[in-house]
Amino acid sequence: MSLKFFAHFLFIFQVYISVFLLIIHLQFHFFEIAFLFYFFAGAKPMAAIFQGVGAAATLSSSPSNSFDSNNSVFSPLTSFSVRRGASFAVVRSDGILNLNPKGRRAQQLISNAVATKADSAASSSSSKPGHELLLFEALQEGLEEEMDRDPRVCVMGEDVGHYGGSYKVTKGLAEKFGDLRVLDTPIAENSFTGMGIGAAMTGLRPVVEGMNMGFLLLAFNQISNNCGMLHYTSGGQFTIPIVIRGPGGVGRQLGAEHSQRLESYFQSIPGIQMVACSTPYNAKGLMKAAIRSENPVILFEHVLLYNLKERIPDEDYICNLEEAEMVRPGEHVTILTYSRMRYHVMQAAKTLVNKGYDPEVIDIRSLKPFDLYTIGNSVKKTHRVLIVEECMRTGGIGASLTAAITENFNDYLDAPIMCLSSQDVPTPYAGTLEEVTVVQPAQIVTAVEQLCQ
């Protein structure tokens, strides 16, 4: 063979190798190629996904929460769906393109037939600046505004007056309203709760604070027997417009007795309403609505959520006590949650969106009664339900909710309802153990993946 032939062979071999290498190279960079492809086809959808992912990413980075569907500032995903309604491609990291199987993104949800004017007013008045504050300040603001508005509203509890409240919710109120209106009680939960009930029957509107919700176990006699029942056993003669509130839930290594979730114990009591707040916006709104309500209301706050920061409207507003809150509209699965678990769910949602899922997250807010309209609409759309709660597994809110959904919407379910709750374990002190008693975002992600198979 001549050198000429060898030279040709080398050249062809080189070309072959180069092309081979090029193909291999391209496979690794397929993602980028695809991006370029879609860039020319329609960049907006892609950009929105990244934007949405980015927005979800900010949620977990700090406790501050700027993401709220009721707020005038909509999340990018929501606003996109309203304006464009176009289909988009979900690109996964293995480079496989996959058009959204459901096609068009859902239309704007049917607005709740019973949405109060206040809720919609807040969203439309996006021109007012609002003010930023922490959750406990929002509760304080709500309480103070109601006390200004109605002189019959008073506060009773341990250390609510001079101390300003163990979580500072009643800070400054005793100086403003006096020792009788913001009453520091001795340590006698059963009796001062009963005293609040007696005061409510005779014309006042007390707000009873349990320093920790767990202490209200001592007041169970009064809450169960008198709070819920006296309106009925008196044949409607006496109303009990009392609000019982306090922080509960699992904190940071507070020990078993300070980490209780009483919503499961109280839920069977007839005649009371239970709500759980989770953001400064709904904390203030629910506090005000609870005080104005003629029914006895138990407002559950969470020890770890008191320092959440949010911008809330300046004007007067309330949140409807019986309604649930749509946190993130979606298509694939309905995630029902409340209180602190909302944040774990949103953190998991970020991961889920990255993986290509589109969860719909609803903060049920009203633990008794359940807002079956919002929940039902969601189930009818997604056909899959995951409940994420901090309550105990046995007899908790999740158990009741599972029963309610099965009873009312069984035909719409494609899979059995999954319920992630805390373990039936007294909350251990050790941090590592405490972490595994409550539901963590990784579990939520796994559950959604399992549910959506």
Next chain:
Amino acid sequence: MAFSAATANFNPLNTPSLRSHDNHLVTSVSPSPFFGSTAKLRLSSSPKFNVHRRSGSVVAVSEAVKEKKPKSTPNLLITKEEGLELYEDMVLGRAFEDMCAQMYYRGKMFGFVHLYNGQEAVSTGFIKLLKQQDSVVSTYRDHVHALSKGVPARAVMSELFGKTTGCCRGQGGSMHMFSREHNLLGGFAFIGEGIPVATGAAFTSKYKREVLKEVDCDHVTLAFFGDGTCNNGQFYECLNMAALWKLPIVFVVENNLWAIGMSHLRSTSDPQIYKKGPAFGMPGVHVDGMDVLKVREVAKEAISRARRGEGPTLVECETYRFRGHSLADPDELRDPAEKSRYTARDPITALKKYIIESNLASEAELKAIDKKIDEVVEDAVEFADESPVPPRSQLLENVFADPKGFGIGPDGRYRCEDPKFTQGTAHV
């Protein structure tokens, strides 16, 4: 009066208190006065100081009253009108309860029915001194408290029969008598449960005067409960709070020595309940609860003390129930000798004797009252018999004051808007 000695050590503010009846109430702007105990902290410990200081300060009123008698000449503790009013009220209580027993055994009422026979002096002695706006809180033995406070016999009997014309629309029953009009705040099945509610009502009275500035609001609350309740935590917690904040309340202990089958002496380390008042800074008084006039005298002072803003009083009335704990109680434990001792001190017979001997009224007038009461009770039974039972639609009506509390149904409407709610067939 026996009270002042007991209070002298606990109310050093003989000068007008900032929180008392005068109109110079503290505004919210100036720093509020110390809203707490005015008792001095005792630093030197003397083990028997309790008994030592208290001796002579708490006195059985019967002795005080006996001393009073010879001093005033035409000593009549009551006028004729008052006498007849008291007599009528006690006879009403007795006749009503006897009729309840009859009706129960005829199958007209069911469940637990607790009768007040023998204790009428306490109810009449106290409640007849109250105004309409004053509140009364009772226990499950509440029929006679309701009657004394002014709830019509018809309403109480209908309630016992479970009819819709009852004072609580048939929803409460024997143990849950309520009346908004007459300020009867219940009727509680668990013992001790009503005491905090009474404390709350007294708190409202104080709040109205001091915060809402209704300066003439001097409503008093009476809390009735038994000897068994005096071992319960709620009793002590409320004694503390009432004394601490000087609430206008009177705690009336109807010590009939028995809590179903548990003798007071077997369950209580110190059976003298009135002594527990001074431990919290309020006067404790013991009175013969079978004598309506003695009870009335003590009640007058206790109620006016509360009205003046001087705070609560603990009154222990030694009384006795002639029947068992409830109509289901065979009442075998109590000694017949004890029963006959107390039956001899029947309050109605005693008052009748006093009225006749003091020439306040004649036997005929009293008999006329007896007859009138019989007619009232018969009429109540007739009315209750003829009243309708509650319809199905009443089931869900009073669960919530604001029926939106039933929530939003799957169709988006509030459940209470569902017409099945008025029919009582809706599923909640």
